[in-house]
Amino acid sequence: MPSWENTPATERTCVRCGNTFTAKRSNAKYCSSQCRERSRTKRPQPTAEQRRAWREKRLTQPGYRERVNAVDNARARSVKKWISDFKVSSGCIDCGYTDHPAALDIDHMEGKTANISALKSIAAVKAEIERHKCVVRCANCHRIKSWETRTWERQDTAS
Structure with a gap:
């Protein structure tokens, strides 16, 4: 208290x-x-030369790039694992397949704003937002569903 x-x-x-x-x-x-x-007193904004000098100093520090890359890679791996777990836990909406995440696709419904695969390096939060506009389908069901919704493609091929 x-x-x-x-x-x-x-x-x-x-x-x-x-x-x-x-x-x-x-x-x-x-x-x-x-x-x-x-x-509060306002601090003066750094000049372009100062920012450039600070950046060059930071980039020349031993291990800086390795630390930044390690953090970025860890975040990308965690988001990729989260997406794989989501796909396996949801399973195919049409046939129920849940064996392997590589055989499961995320099928966007209406309102697609981004590719889930591109969101692996950004943040899990954006992937979570985009996921609510998606359903999980196995690769076969996804191809069939896509083929059925593309009328221009069906006219070119025989059934």
Whole structure:
């Protein structure tokens, strides 16, 4: 429990805008977080040369690229595992196949905004959002369903 919870509230004056406010803390200076942020001194933005120098210094540090690559690879592997687990746990919506994730495809329904395979390197959150627009089908059922929905393709081939 915070120490100021049993402290009586007192009327104070905001040092930024001059409004009165009720505060329990004796060191409260601002009536809101907006006034607190506005009263902070702004740090100067670095110049393009400074940013370039910092980047070059960082890239020349021993092990920097290896650490960054390791983090990126770990994230990509975790998202790929999550997608594989999702495919196997869901199984084919048409025939029920659940044996191997490589034989299962994610079939987009309406509203496709991204390819799931491209989301492996971005974030599991975006993959989760995109997944709700999808169903899992085995490769055979997916090809059949795609063939049935493409009328222009059916006219070229014989049944």
